[in-house]
Amino acid sequence: MSASGLPFDDIRDLVANMPKADRKAVHAKREREAQLTKPAGSLGRLEDLSEWVASWRGSATILRPLVAVFAGTHGVTKQNVSPYPSEVTQQMVSNFAAGGAAINQICATYDLGLKVFDLALEYPTGDISVEPAMDEKTCAATMAFGMEVLAGDPDLLCLGEMGIGNTTIGAALYCALFGGEPAEWVGPGTGLDEEGLRHKAEVVGRALETHKGHLRDPLEALRRLGGREIAAMAGAIVAARTQRVPVIIDGFVATAAAAVLYKMDPSSLDHCLFAHVSAEPGHMKALAAMDKVPLLALGMRLGEGTGAALAAGIVKAACQCHTGMATFEQAAVSTKAG
Ligand SMILES: Cc1cc2ncn([C@H]3O[C@H](COP(=O)(O)O)[C@@H](O)[C@H]3O)c2cc1C
Numbered sequence: 398m399s400a401s402g403l404p405f406d407d408i409r410d411l412v413a414n415m416p417k418a419d420r421k422a423v424h425a426k427r428e429r430e431a432q433l434t435k436p437a438g439s440l441g442r443l444e445d446l447s448e449w450v451a452s453w454r455g456s457a458t459i460l461r462p463l464v465a466v467f468a469g470t471h472g473v474t475k476q477n478v479s480p481y482p483s484e485v486t487q488q489m490v491s492n493f494a495a496g497g498a499a500i501n502q503i504c505a506t507y508d509l510g511l512k513v514f515d516l517a518l519e520y521p522t523g524d525i526s527v528e529p530a531m532d533e534k535t536c537a538a539t540m541a542f543g544m545e546v547l548a549g550d551p552d553l554l555c556l557g558e559m560g561i562g563n564t565t566i567g568a569a570l571y572c573a574l575f576g577g578e579p580a581e582w583v584g585p586g587t588g589l590d591e592e593g594l595r596h597k598a599e600v601v602g603r604a605l606e607t608h609k610g611h612l613r614d615p616l617e618a619l620r621r622l623g624g625r626e627i628a629a630m631a632g633a634i635v636a637a638r639t640q641r642v643p644v645i646i647d648g649f650v651a652t653a654a655a656a657v658l659y660k661m662d663p664s665s666l667d668h669c670l671f672a673h674v675s676a677e678p679g680h681m682k683a684l685a686a687m688d689k690v691p692l693l694a695l696g697m698r699l700g701e702g703t704g705a706a707l708a709a710g711i712v713k714a715a716c717q718c719h720t721g722m723a724t725f726e727q728a729a730v731s732t733k734a735g
């Protein structure tokens with residue numbers, strides 16, 4: 398803990414002292430790219446992706462990609478904001494362990510490691526419409542727990558989540574961080590109808606009213622409105638940066654964790670790639686607020702890290718092209734005339 402003893406101070410210190418991208422590695426990577434057997438620039442955004450990996454890792458090599466899924470339970474589910482009961486969170490954690498979820502199949506397809514972290518599922522956070530989700534100590538400890546995801550030394554980290562009710566949490570956080578009306582940020586989540594959507598916006602409005610005057614500091618907004626899985630993902634993003642590990646952020650909910658850090662310092666997300674734009678309508682708006690361009694648009698709205706894992710497959714292919722392709726000289730292929 399920091400000298401002042403305030404749990405969030407350690408996080409603030411880490412965010413204020415983050416390493417920068419490696420310009421030398423980028424230069425070396427571009428030199429090699431120019432020699433590979435293809436017309437210059439012909440791999441399009443794949444060339445940006447391999448450069449992004451090299452800028453953090455020193456080279457465009459991925460040997461230990463990991464998908465981390467954080468699961469949390471939310472007191473706000475008492476307000477009927479999701480069509481599914483809160484028990485589904487634990488049941489899906491069991492499903493992940495048994496290999497039966499969508500994320501298991503995508504990880505198997507692209508040979509990605511998968512770790513699932515359940516965060517005190519039997520103790521839901523406070524109902525944000527009437528009280529803070531967490532106290533500062535719990536929130537900081539949960540962020541620190543999220544940092545542990547780096548323990549196995551992954552060289553690419555995909556972040557995803559499971560937590561019934563967490564699209565409400567995400568919407569409340571976006572509204573606090575970026576402003577606007579609750580109705581602009583809420584969406585159907587797992588499948589609310591129009592009436593449900595109106596009610597969800599009303600619950601988010603009540604949460605913002607309850608915490609009014611305390612939401613300017615992004616970490617304070619996180620502890621009051623956020624869930625444990627969102628706090629853990631924010632911690633994981635910070636820890637990955639300190640260890641120069643590139644991070645792929647999943648959909649609407651995972652992006653809310655990134656948004657907290659963005660509001661602390663926009664450059665704190667330089668090592669993050671936004672995998673896809675979710676069908677949850679507020680996601681496009683959140684990405685635009687941070688000036689981020691998602692890699693994919695597949696109409697997905699699942700969570701679990703599924704969008705991030707799909708993007709990891711593309712990032713792996715991009716790096717394999719860069720490291721595995723022959724140069725014009727090696728393959729005796731003629732270069733551009735003149
Ligand atoms: C079977 C099932 C599997 C899931 N996998 C991810 N989510 C997703 O849906 C939840 C958020 O939506 P809401 O805010 O509407 O509850 C999160 O748990 C999220 O990861 C799932 C949801 C369900 C029902």
Ligand SMILES: O=C(O)c1cccnc1
Nearest residue numbers: 648649650675698699700
């Ligand atoms: O995009 C997401 O992260 C999402 C969308 C709907 C439900 N759960 C997650």
